[in-house]
Amino acid sequence: MTAQTAAKPTAIPQTPFLPQAKPESLGLSTLRLQRMSDAFKREIDKGTLPGATVLVARRGQIGWFEALGRQSPAAAAPMAGNSIFRIFSMTKPIVSVGIMMLIEDGHFLLGDPVAKFIPEFAGQKVGVENNGKLDLVPLRRQMTIQDLLRHTSGITYDHTGNGLVQQLYQQSRLRSRKISNAEHAALVASMPLMSQPGAEWNYSRSTDILGRVIEVVSGKSLSAFLTERILAPLQMAETAFHTGEENAGRLAEPFPTDPWTGDKVQFFNMLEKPVMESGGGGLLSTTMDYARFSQMLLGGGTLDGNRIIGRKTLDLMASDHLGPGVRVDSPLMPAGHGFGLGFAVRTARGMAPFPGSVGQYFWSGMAGTFFWVDPVEDLFAVFMMQGPGQREYIRNMLRNGVYAALE
Incomplete structure (x- = not known):
């Protein structure tokens, strides 16, 4: 370690340091x-x-x-x-570790549909761009907890592109820190998906939805x-x-x-x-x-x-x-x-x-x-x-x- 090293046992009294060695x-x-x-x-x-x-x-x-x-x-x-x-x-x-702890506790399975915990997701459609408009098509299968964890849910982020679905995200209140996790999940569920669940990897608000699942299942x-x-x-x-x-x-x-x-x-x-x-x-x-x-x-x-x-x-x-x-x-x-x-x-x-x-x-x-x-x-x-x-x-x-x- 160097002279500028900040790692001294007294630096963070609330957090124990891990052992240190040369x-x-x-x-x-x-x-x-x-x-x-x-x-x-x-x-x-x-x-x-x-x-x-x-x-x-x-x-x-x-x-x-x-x-x-x-x-x-x-x-x-x-x-x-x-x-x-x-x-x-x-x-x-x-x-993600928190979700997997609840799975270990027997509260649900990786393959369970998200709609089992947040019913608003039951009616989602996929938005397919067609000549500058969105065609809404039915889901081939339900989005699962595993989809949320691995970002194959079809959910997106408003800042990772400018497709028509992402524009809907951009025009919404999704970025607000003043809405609850429940309101945020309902908003996401009210919008079309970018792709069919399981078809594509799209980095997304999926883990925010997992946070809401934790609240629903744990009651906290x-x-x-x-x-x-x-x-x-x-x-x-x-x-x-x-x-x-x-x-x-x-x-x-x-x-x-x-x-x-x-x-x-x-x-x-x-x-x-x-x-x-x-x-x-x-x-x-x-x-x-x-x-x-x-x-x-x-x-x-x-x-x-x-x-x-x-x-x-x-x-x-x-x-x-x-x-x-x-x-x-x-x-x-x-x-x-x-x-x-x-x-x-x-x-x-x-x-x-x-x-x-x-x-x-x-x-x-x-x-x-x-x-x-x-x-x-x-x-x-x-x-x-x-x-x-x-x-x-x-x-x-x-x-x-x-x-x-x-x-």
């Missing part, structure tokens, strides 16, 4: 990790991003944890190990369920849908305009409690909190003697659920990868333009947060920043740097 004792090269760190410092000096944290762990121990640059471009405070970030879609793996709010079953057992005390005023000095913020495109960057206020608890993208977290979640995954579903999810259930989640029968045409899905139940999964040694291992799984957030778990190397990494336009570039730098450090 990189070499974990089969990691300090010299090469330092080179990776230097590369991020160069990007910060160039004005690519305000600051970042990077954590690399192997064999159950942290080998590298560093905070670089500034927490916010508008203030002088340095980035810290306990800075708080909007993790956006890194909410999805947590909610999504935040209450996640806290009781996942966050509290893992001691992820800093992970929630908003944070208090006492933490205002710990919030990581982006540049107001993207340094590469000049586009305005505007994210939600982390101090404001939303009505909608977005299972697809609403959580805030810290680097160490998400590291504890990642270590639980790498540990086969357990951390500190607490089993969160069954070993074989997690194995199912981290397997490809698309196969050759599902059409995938998205820049969000790298070559040589498929998608499991909440994560992208590497299926080929080659093809992707970055190193890794077959069987590793990951996901990320639109503001730049990123994590992956590599069971082959007994390794995980967590990276946090708030730089949306630079996320893919920086993520691949991180992958290159971490894998270069393996001895």
Whole structure:
């Protein structure tokens, strides 16, 4: 670790640190990790991003944890190990684990129709574009819980394209943080699907719908369920849908305009409690909190003697659920990868333009947060920043740097 390392046991009193060790004792090269760190410092000096944290762990121990640059471009405070970030879609793996816990508890099956829990989905149609108009055609089969988990539901996002169905999303109140999860699900159900369930991989609001399923089945709010079953057992005390005023000095913020495109960057206020608890993208977290979640995954579903999810259930989640029968045409899905139940999964040694291992799984957030778990190397990494336009570039730098450090 370097002099700028923020990982001191007193930095985050609410969140226990994972054990730490010298990189070499974990089969990691300090010299090469330092080179990776230097590369991020160069990007910060160039004005690519305000600051970042990077954590690399192997064999159950942290080998590298560093905070670089500034927490916010508008203030002088340095980035810290306990800075708080909007993790956006890194909410999805947590909610997906929650759904699978309910399946383990016997509340429903992966193949159950979504309409069993949210009746509004029973009457959906598929919107087929025809000469600038939408033809509504019947479903060939019902959308299932598995479809929601693997993004083959036919649901979409308003920002992943500009088709006629996506335009309907754009004109609706779906982006509002002032509607409930129930209202959000009913709105999605009132609109046509992009494709037949099971036919295509479309990144989507599916995990928001899973959040609503959790509420219906558990009888609790999504935040209450996640806290009781996942966050509290893992001691992820800093992970929630908003944070208090006492933490205002710990919030990581982006540049107001993207340094590469000049586009305005505007994210939600982390101090404001939303009505909608977005299972697809609403959580805030810290680097160490998400590291504890990642270590639980790498540990086969357990951390500190607490089993969160069954070993074989997690194995199912981290397997490809698309196969050759599902059409995938998205820049969000790298070559040589498929998608499991909440994560992208590497299926080929080659093809992707970055190193890794077959069987590793990951996901990320639109503001730049990123994590992956590599069971082959007994390794995980967590990276946090708030730089949306630079996320893919920086993520691949991180992958290159971490894998270069393996001895």
